[in-house]
Amino acid sequence: MGKKVSMAVIKRLPRYYRYLNDLLKVEVKRISSKELSERMGITASQIRQDLNCFGGFGQQGYGYNVETLYNEIGKILGVERRFSTIIIGAGNMGNALANYTNFQKRGFDLIGIFDINYNRIGQKVNGIEILHTDELDDFIKKKNVDIAILTVPSRNISEVAEKVVELGIKGIWNFSPQDLKLSHDVVVENVHLSDGLAVLGYRLKEKEENNSSN
Amino acid sequence: MGKKVSMAVIKRLPRYYRYLNDLLKVEVKRISSKELSERMGITASQIRQDLNCFGGFGQQGYGYNVETLYNEIGKILGVERRFSTIIIGAGNMGNALANYTNFQKRGFDLIGIFDINYNRIGQKVNGIEILHTDELDDFIKKKNVDIAILTVPSRNISEVAEKVVELGIKGIWNFSPQDLKLSHDVVVENVHLSDGLAVLGYRLKEKEENNSSN
DNA sequence: TAGATTGTTAATCGATTAACAATC
DNA sequence: TAGATTGTTAATCGATTAACAATC
Known part of the structure; x- marks a missing residue:
């Protein structure tokens, strides 16, 4: 226990x-x-x-x-368990993730991709049609989605995150540099790619300094 | 000190x-x-x-x-310091990263993109022409590159990584799930995206179990 | 000056490592 | 059986938190 x-x-x-x-x-x-x-x-x-x-x-x-x-x-x-997953934000990162076959293997089934840009709607990514974010509401209610992968611009992140948790999403994988503060009880994993790059920069700089001081 | x-x-x-x-x-x-x-x-x-x-x-x-x-x-x-950076692997992830404007702000200048696939050569990503990996050698020697972002398939990762460190690269940002073991002394930051997703899955599963046992 | 808040030392907490009895 | 290696307890190490004198 x-x-x-x-x-x-x-x-x-x-x-x-x-x-x-x-x-x-x-x-x-x-x-x-x-x-x-x-x-x-x-x-x-x-x-x-x-x-x-x-x-x-x-x-x-x-x-x-x-x-x-x-x-x-x-x-x-939880590899045995299947998690139905959607991607919100069909930009470059959303695209890349949608094509990442590893996720399927690890128990995450991509069942929907959403974007706000009408030019993208109807196009397919990895065999899945991009829907407009206006349809999120219906979609999540109908399909019982577990996880939302958020690859939207930082300025929209809180709004989109709040929306999906209200619709019953249980987990968020956040690719925006913005930290999420949510009213609901939901599991969030942040990626914060540029933080990792900043650490790489720090370590590189520090190493140079150490080398030159010897 | x-x-x-x-x-x-x-x-x-x-x-x-x-x-x-x-x-x-x-x-x-x-x-x-x-x-x-x-x-x-x-x-x-x-x-x-x-x-x-x-x-x-x-x-x-x-x-x-x-x-x-x-x-x-x-x-x-080290934001003041500029790091010249290349991306190896112009697939979806390489593409996404090449278009990530944050990096520029943080001191990382993207100066080259490489791929092994001849169909991609000559195309431009974010204004930068994709070169063939055969040209890596010349390019790195000529341009004094600090960092290589590796978005190549896992099966090629060790080979590519070994190659770039031999050519004098000082830092590697590794997007392959494979851990890097390198002979040279080089700074490596691993991203291992699917590890993060796995942790999200674990936390979600655990939460469900806790809720149902109450 | 009095109040606020730092810089820093000491106390606590948690995570890693070492050691070894249990046992395959 | 003897050797190997686990599971687990105890010791160590490091990171976080608390406390408070210094000082703006």
Whole structure:
């Protein structure tokens, strides 16, 4: 009952999942926390600690069965569950995401794309017709949409976000640099791409300074 | 010297920068750590602690001058410094990033786009002609490129990354889900978009379970 | 001056690592 | 069985929060 797993652990799960998938592909059957730790560049202790938040998936003296562990982490992440997803904002980023096949694999079904620009309406992206945002209302009510991916301009983000949560959206994946403050209780993941780029700039600059001061 | 500021602090800097920019726009002149903490949803203590890693930008009894603080954080992040940047992989994601005007503002100048597909060569994205990856070699040597944004398919990522670091690239912004293990000493920032989506799925699933168990 | 708010030290909290008994 | 490796508890490390003297 409510063990309360920390975000630090949860954020590492997709990475474990990826590494296990790679191992599966090259037909590795079993792996010890020690070997996995060397591949991933984290401590074996952390791996065991992380996994034991969710249950004892390993076996003493043997390690972990790769396929079992992969499936278990998949279950934890909810890969079995399907999430119906829409994209709002059919600009370049919306386009790129709509064509991202990985999402389908991870349990996210893209069922609609919306834009405010009439020139875009009716065009298809990855086989899905772009609808006008005026139709959002009807669409969400009819189709029971779980997640909205927001790739609209920053100035519209709060408005669009408020609207979709009122219509019953449960999760938002926000690509605008603007932080979302929402009245409703909804799960939000922010991407904030340019923040990552800023950190890259910082690290680069700092490295140069260190090098020149030696 | 080398105070060694932790990554946790550095990752918060772009967020401070954004909030200060918003305050500037609405012409707020001064702000206390307390008021900023309320807006950002973090503690005032953390704000003061974070900022003091880089110097005393505030004034007792007054708070912080918004413009000064904004500029100081900009300097720390290296906004003044220009980074010449190329995109490798002119697919949907490469396209989207090439059209992202924010990067220019943050000190990143896009000076080249490359693709392996001959059909794309010669087309322009955001005013920049797409070149074939065969020309990477010459281009990087001639133009002194700082950063490569990699939006190539996962299967090519290691190869392309190794190539650009050999040619002298100092920083990589990696959009492939594959982790990079590079022989050279180079700054890498990974985006791993689908990891973020996976976390969103987890949180959504968990919330449902909590709700239904009440 | 008195009030406000910083810069900074100390206390707390949480996350990572180490260690080892349990056990396959 | 003996060796290997987990699950788990305890120790360490680092990051966040609280507190308050310094000072604008």
